Amino acid sequence: MNTKKMILAVVFFTMVSSNLLFSQRQTWSETKEQKAQRMEWWTNDRFGMFIHWGIYALPARHEWVQLYEKIPAAEYKKYFDHFNPDLYDPKEWAAKAKKAGMKYVVLTTKHHDGFCLWDTQYTDYKVTNTPYGKDLIKPFVDAFRAEGIRIGFYYSLIDWHHPHFAFDRGHPPVPTDPEERKKENAKRDMNIYRQYMKDQLRELLTQFGQIDELFMDFSYPGEGGKGHKDWDSEGLARLARELQPQIIINNRMDLDHTDWGWDYITPEQFMPQEWPTVNGERVPWETCQTFSGSWGYYRDQYTWKSTHQLIVMLIETVSKGGNLLLNVGPTARGVFDDRANERLDGIGKWMRFHDRSIYGCTQAPDEYQTPQNCLLTYNPETHRLYIHVLEWPFKSLHLPGLKDKIEYVQLLHDASEIKFHSRTQSGSHTVETSRENDVILTLPVERPNHDVPVIEIFLK
Incomplete structure (x- = not known):
């Protein structure tokens, strides 16, 4: 290869290398995953x-x-x-x-x-x-x-x-x-x-x-x-x-x-x-x-x-x-x-x-409606729903649309069981009724001694 061709080859290689380096420096590529x-x-x-x-x-x-x-x-x-x-x-x-x-x-x-x-x-x-x-x-x-x-x-x-x-x-x-x-x-x-x-x-x-x-x-x-x-x-x-x-x-x-x-x-x-x-x-x-x-x-x-x-x-x-x-x-x-x-x-x-x-949690899926005076978080890995109760209700907390979706419920701070049911019958002034597909949590009357009590729901 003569001297002129060698010089042109070096220049071309330098330009290509520089452009590749510039391209690499300009981009940061990754998938959403x-x-x-x-x-x-x-x-x-x-x-x-x-x-x-x-x-x-x-x-x-x-x-x-x-x-x-x-x-x-x-x-x-x-x-x-x-x-x-x-x-x-x-x-x-x-x-x-x-x-x-x-x-x-x-x-x-x-x-x-x-x-x-x-x-x-x-x-x-x-x-x-x-x-x-x-x-x-x-x-x-x-x-x-x-x-x-x-x-x-x-x-x-x-x-x-x-x-x-x-x-x-x-x-x-x-x-x-x-x-x-x-x-x-x-x-x-x-x-x-x-x-x-x-x-x-x-x-x-x-x-x-x-x-x-x-x-x-x-x-x-x-x-x-x-x-x-x-x-x-x-x-x-x-x-x-x-x-x-x-x-x-x-x-x-x-x-x-x-x-x-x-x-x-x-x-x-x-x-x-x-x-x-x-x-x-x-x-x-x-x-x-x-x-x-x-x-x-x-x-x-x-x-x-x-x-x-x-x-x-x-x-x-x-x-x-x-x-x-x-x-x-x-x-x-x-x-x-x-x-x-x-x-x-x-x-x-x-x-x-x-x-x-809090850790590992995020916004609850849209299918889970937030009860009154509450905030929801959700852990997609453990498939658990957390109800943060801002104002403690008397006796019952109604959960819309969760019939047949709940495996177990407890207060998070002490792991004490919360009973739940879904009733649609009526006829007694002491029987609480609910809408179809709703679930009623039976809460203790006394509010737990925590700034914001949390109810942990194990979903099926």
């Missing part, structure tokens, strides 16, 4: 702990305090200079999460203020340069893994500290004059910031072992905002999937136009009316919720949900086929607020006796 298998642990576990923690725990006035109060960077630095969580004990955190029945955890590795909880090599704005002086994430990961809790990382796409993150409509302090903002942004290069995110994501997904869930937060496309092109979201998602092929990724990178860039949707601080759908098809979903109105530690906030509200929230989420990610905002000394501890203990007490109505 493969995706369901990848997400099986997540849809089984149903209940996780969210942890928002950073230097915003020092002002203790919301994790967005820098934006809400328009605090200049020079003034905000005092929280960096005084961050010293001397009581931080991740083993204690992990034990509390496990006792509450939480099966996975998601930690804010970097929030919108740009402060990093690990010893990243790409910025000085990190915990190892604070008075505390030590990495927070490695001991955290080790402690939670030791309790059998899966690990998730939150990473903010927003960064109010980075010098190349372009000013937009949600940046503290934002130049209000459009020309001034344009002039300031001319000094900023989002290409540098995009590479910064990839470099940090690579650190997070290579330095701490298997990471099970990635929570990227968040996009706000449109005029004055940022979307997938600003983040290079496809590049971030490809990188995550290359480094951790088993990882589960949320939907906040503005990749709704793809079928591979996200795995589940994330309604926040509200309860969907029904199982959410995308293009008419039910999709995996997880609602993230707080004990109170903020995510970070907020000393003077008094809108705390009761333990009962939180338990009902968990049940309702599972009854609609979803997961609950419940947030704790530790204090600046590294401990959980007493109000959070009280509620975690209460949830754990309920979960100890009722967790099998």
